[in-house]
Amino acid sequence: MKKRGVGIASVMFGFGYGEGFPDHSTASIRIKPDGRVEVKTAAADVGQGVLTVVSQIAAEILGVPVESIDLVNGDTAVTRSSGSTSATRQTFFTGNAVMNTAQILRSIIFDLAVKVYGKTYPELYFENSCVVPHGAEEKKISFAELAKIAAERGEKLEAEGSYFPITTPPDPSNGQGERVYVSYTFVTTIAEVEIDLGTGQVEVIRMVAAPDVGQAIHPQNVEGQMEGGSAQGIGMALMEEILFDEYGTLLNPNLSTYLIPTSLDVPRMQTVIVEDEEPLGPFGAKGIGEPAMISTAPAIINAIYNACGVRIKELPATPEKILRELKKLAAGN
Amino acid sequence: MGDNRLMIKVTVNDRLYELQVDPELRLVDLLRDELGLTGTKEGCGKGECGACTIIMNGKTVNSCMVLAFQADGSEILTIEGMGDGEELHPIQEAFIRQGAVQCGYCTPGMVLSAKAILDKNPNPSEEEIRKGISGNLCRCTGYQKIVDAIKDAAEVMGGGGDER
Numbered sequence: 353m354k355k356r357g358v359g360i361a362s363v364m365f366g367f368g369y370g371e372g373f374p375d376h377s378t379a380s381i382r383i384k385p386d387g388r389v390e391v392k393t394a395a396a397d398v399g400q401g402v403l404t405v406v407s408q409i410a411a412e413i414l415g416v417p418v419e420s421i422d423l424v425n426g427d428t429a430v431t432r433s434s435g436s437t438s439a440t441r442q443t444f445f446t447g448n449a450v451m452n453t454a455q456i457l458r459s460i461i462f463d464l465a466v467k468v469y470g471k472t473y474p475e476l477y478f479e480n481s482c483v484v485p486h487g488a489e490e491k492k493i494s495f496a497e498l499a500k501i502a503a504e505r506g507e508k509l510e511a512e513g514s515y516f517p518i519t520t521p522p523d524p525s526n527g528q529g530e531r532v533y534v535s536y537t538f539v540t541t542i543a544e545v546e547i548d549l550g551t552g553q554v555e556v557i558r559m560v561a562a563p564d565v566g567q568a569i570h571p572q573n574v575e576g577q578m579e580g581g582s583a584q585g586i587g588m589a590l591m592e593e594i595l596f597d598e599y600g601t602l603l604n605p606n607l608s609t610y611l612i613p614t615s616l617d618v619p620r621m622q623t624v625i626v627e628d629e630e631p632l633g634p635f636g637a638k639g640i641g642e643p644a645m646i647s648t649a650p651a652i653i654n655a656i657y658n659a660c661g662v663r664i665k666e667l668p669a670t671p672e673k674i675l676r677e678l679k680k681l682a683a684g685n
Numbered sequence: 686m687g688d689n690r691l692m693i694k695v696t697v698n699d700r701l702y703e704l705q706v707d708p709e710l711r712l713v714d715l716l717r718d719e720l721g722l723t724g725t726k727e728g729c730g731k732g733e734c735g736a737c738t739i740i741m742n743g744k745t746v747n748s749c750m751v752l753a754f755q756a757d758g759s760e761i762l763t764i765e766g767m768g769d770g771e772e773l774h775p776i777q778e779a780f781i782r783q784g785a786v787q788c789g790y791c792t793p794g795m796v797l798s799a800k801a802i803l804d805k806n807p808n809p810s811e812e813e814i815r816k817g818i819s820g821n822l823c824r825c826t827g828y829q830k831i832v833d834a835i836k837d838a839a840e841v842m843g844g845g846g847d848e849r
Contacts, residue, residue, distance in 0.1 A: 399788030399825050572784040572830075579827030580787065607733035607822065615815040615828040 353549045356557075357659025361650035362540040365643035366533025367440035368519070375441065376516035377449040378432035381410060381457050383509035387481050387496030389416050392424040394434040395446040400641060401573040402442040406450040408569055409634055413454035414461075415478025416495070432512075440537065440639035443569065445515055447634035453513030460511055461495075464502055468493065517632070535630050537638045538564040541582065541647040545655040549678065552671030556586055556619050556652060563644065564626040567636035571625055577640045578623040585648020587613045590668050693757035697722070698766030706753040713737045713748040715756070716763060724764035724793050728822070735821035738794030739763050745801045745820075764793035767800070776800055779838035780831070787825030794821050799835045808839055 369375040379393045391410050397403040403423055411418040424430055434446045462473050465483040469476065475486050484492040495509075502509050522529035544558040561578050568574045591611045595603040604610040629636030649667060657663050662677040690705040697720060706715060716722045716739070725748055728736030732750040739748045740762040767774040776799050779785075786792050795818060802809050802817035809817065814835045815828070823831065 399786070401787075576784050576787060576826055576830055579829045580823075580825045581827075583827035584824070606731060607729050608731070612822060612824065614819045614822065615832065616819045618828050620811075621827065621829055 355659045356546050357655045358544050359651045359654025360542045361647040363646040365537045367639040370519045370533035372521035377434040377445040378514040379449040379453045380512040381453045383495045383499045388420045390422045392431045394426045394431040395442045396437040405569045410454045416481045440641040443639050448515035451634040457511035537643045539643045539647050541651040543651040543655045547659045552674035560622045562624040566630035566633045566638035568625045575623045577644045581644025582648045583618045585645040589649035589652040691754045695756045697761045710753040712751040715753040735794045738797050775841045776838040779834040783830045783834035785830040785834040791823045
């Protein structure tokens, strides 16, 4: 016989290194002679999309199409530290560093444009890699021309900026602190499972996850992070366990013995992006890397309890464990 | 080496190669190291992850599990043969459009498994797609955007439309 159940779980996740540990990111941006925008950052993009996010941020502030951003990435000869791609921190830390740098560069560009036009900031705006005077659009001047003017004057259209917030260590007696993390990401996951009571096999048949990312700078990538994190969460809940023998020899070192979810183990998932703007985030954004997987396993474990009354307290919830607990339940203990 | 090398003829991405190969050389190494086609990735090297998937005589194989001499006389398609060097293949375009690539390591194998699925059935159901890529592990995406990309490609390539 098969039984179904639904479970829910939420996570509150402080991102960045936090706890008073120094944590910062530095970026630099310049207008190249051809008018394209070069963004230098050492933020490592391992597929999560930080370089897409920082390109969007720089493009937004400097009024250029995202296609005219050139990235210089992770080269110790030319980039300063952006910190690690870990702790769910790159969108927030390097995003903020690039935002701060783009704002400095914006003021440098406007400063030069004011000298060229003899007009002040509110009378000028950016559009399509040009500085444009309000009401005299035909007098617009491209970034390429402005870079040339800057070079003739011995000036550079270039800026460097960083983001370096302060956090405080928690009191070891109670874990409380003034500002242990800069901010927190919240995720709620709802899972529906079907359990075969004869075999103890659990199938996740539906999953909905709602991440509060502050502001989704690239919604498709937020979904990608959530779907991937949730799939890892399914593995954590039901399959993945490193096994050692008594001598410490790894018993399941292969992908045929340490099982991770395949396309057949993962249901169609729904991501409901919640946008409650974080005032400290770049355009209100927060990180989503790690919290994407944390609420998945408890939601599935709760769904198993809801389906058959068995409370699994040690992951993964393998068929063997579930059958053992079902027998205990039937025996009345 | 030398004495016991075997002569093989193999067509890779429509180009015929006549090669002397060591009997122990794996197909994945022939492709990557001898032909320079490094788009094919080696993951586990044991036929468990699908990263090295290529199409050989119309069927997907793990190129780490095939010896190079076994490919004698065969026609092979690798990721380099999907586009024409200028334009990407519609399946590759769909992967980009749907955000189906994260770290990218499984992507060449996924794209070739996708092609094999669509060659067999230009209008596959979600279940058929999920079965078709079940030998290709992906740790980043949760598979959903890959499934969506294959559906998208099916529609663009003339199948699709049928919500089975």
